[in-house]
Every structure is written in structure tokens, then in C-alpha cells.
Amino acid sequence: MKHKILGAAFAATILASSSMAMASEKVKIGAPAWTGAQAIAHLIAEVVETRIGGQAELVPGNNASIFQAMHQGKGDIDVHPDVWLPNQESFTKKYVDEAGTVALSKKPYEGRQSFCVSKEFSEANNVTSIFDLARPEIASLMDSDGNGKGEIWIGAPGWASANVNEIKVRDYGLMPFMEPIRADQAVMTATVGDSVRKGIGYAFYCYAPHAIWYQFDIVPLTEPEHDPAKYIAIQPSDDPDWFSKSKVMSADALKKVQIAYSKSLIERSPAIADLLQNIQLDDATVSEFAYQIEGGDDPADVVKSWVAENSDRVDSWLGL
Secondary structure (H helix, E strand, O other): OHHHHHHHHHHHHHHHHHHHHHHOOEEEEEEOOOHHHHHHHHHHHHHHHHHHOOEEEEEEOOHHHHHHHHHHOOOOOOEEEEEEEOOOHHHHHHHHHHOOOEEEOOOOEEEEEEEEEEHHHHHHHOOOEHHHHHOHHHHHHOOOOOOOOEEEEEEOOOOHHHHHHHHHHHHOOOOOOEEEEEOOHHHHHHHHHHHHHHOOOOEEEEEEOOOHHHHOOEEEOEOOOOOHHHEEOOOOOOOOOHHHHOEEOOOOOOEEEEEEEEOHHHHHOHHHHHHHHHOOOOHHHHHHHHHHHHOOOOHHHHHHHHHHHOHHHHHHHOOO
């Protein structure tokens, strides 16, 4: 009897210790505004809570605030779910390479960037190249406000990619014909839908993963093949004279999209840190997430269903 009591007590102690270890696994996940990042943030939270048994909280923020919080390592924000490189290289150089306080996951997925128009407009007007936007008759078909120039959406305020795209509009010789527009992503999506319904022209920065590839029939415009020698893109955070010193005359290279996390998380929540290193996504999966979310589905429900349907894939992230 004595041995049984001791055995039961030992088992209870182990169970309690295990529960305490799980309870200590906590993470605060940065949630930037774009839909793909929102989806991945919810996905990480779902896996942490249902598969690791930890606690996860989403914290809204932009790139600068999330990286700063990860650098401080106090647990205010531990994770950036969707770091695009080299777009956000100014942050990774500062905090990953120089300060050494932030880590990047080792399993990125590929992101693609270009400019697009609707397939219907492309076929009706033989618009297949970025340089077709410099044809005066095409620019006039994209002039919605009557100022003599067409509009081209280059990204949202604060996006590093919007800065690069503005340089491209200049260096591709489009400035006399097209006006670069910065506006929230939701404005772009609504304008694309309106232009498709009305059969009018609209050019816009497009990238994958993104819901728009599922929402509308769009086509990317060709650009000169990526050439590092012709792709000198300086960000305002690096030089106040960034615009005049930059020169971009080629397409973007394929992007690496990774998860970043505070190195302090390795000590505080090692199971979560291991998970973040091993998550492997792809642009098709993230685009589908974004499509469902922008269609009105709750992000938490979208990723919960996906995790349930892709148990083996999630197990591989957990080393099971």
C-alpha cells in the first residue's frame, strides 16, 4: 500500500510539473495590418494553444514597433509573423545582424511582387508590360479624376515596398503618364473590384500571397528581369536623400518571407521558440487564408479548421 501511495504521489508531482511547464509557455504575437500577417499570427496562436497547451495573445503593431519590442525582450511583443526580405532588411540588419536580439526562422516561403491589371483590361487594350502604362491612350483610360494622368497604386503608407515602387514608377519613365498613389490596402482592393465591374483601367502593386488572386481575374505586367546592378533601393530610414540616390530598373527578386522572434523567447518559452523555427508555409496556403478572411470569415476559425485538416503538417513543425 505504501508503495502505491508513493507511486501515486510521484505521478501527481510529475503531472503537476508538466502542467506548470505548459502554463509557462506564453507568447505575445505581433499582428501587422495586412491580411497575410494576420492569418499567420492567428495560426501561431492556434498551434500554441491547442497543440502546445500554452497561452498566446495577438498585439496590433507596425513593423517598427514590433521589432523594437522584440529587441527589448520584455515580452511586450515576442513575434513578427510575416517578415518580407529584403523589404524589411533595415529592421533585420539592425536587430538580427547588429544587435543580435532577434532571430529569424530558417524555413521561409517565397513571396512574389509585381504590378497588375485586370485580365479583361489587359486583353482588350494589349497591356502586358509595365511600359505599356506609358502609352498616352492607356494612361487616359486609367485617369479617374481627370487630372490628365492615370493612377497606379504603389502600396500603403509606411510600406518599404511602396518606396521601391515609387522609384520604379520614376525610373520606368511612367511619371509623366501615371500618378503613384499610396492608400490602405482595403482601398486598393475595393478600387480593383470597382474597375473590374465597370470595365475600366486600374494598375496596382500586386503580390503573393494575397487574397486578390482568388478574388479577381488579374494578370501581372512584365518587367525587365531582376538585375541587382539595376536595383539600388534605399529606404528613408537609411538615408534622408533616399529617393534621389535610388535607382530601380528591374523586377524584384523573389522574396523570402520568414517569422522573426525575440531571442529572449528561447529561455522564456523554449517550446514556442522551437515551433517558430520549424513552421513551414507557402504562398498558396497563405493566399487562401487571406481570401477566406477578406471574404468575412473569422481568422481564428479559418486557421482552426486548417490545423484540424492538416494535422500531419502541424505535427512536423512540432517534431512529432
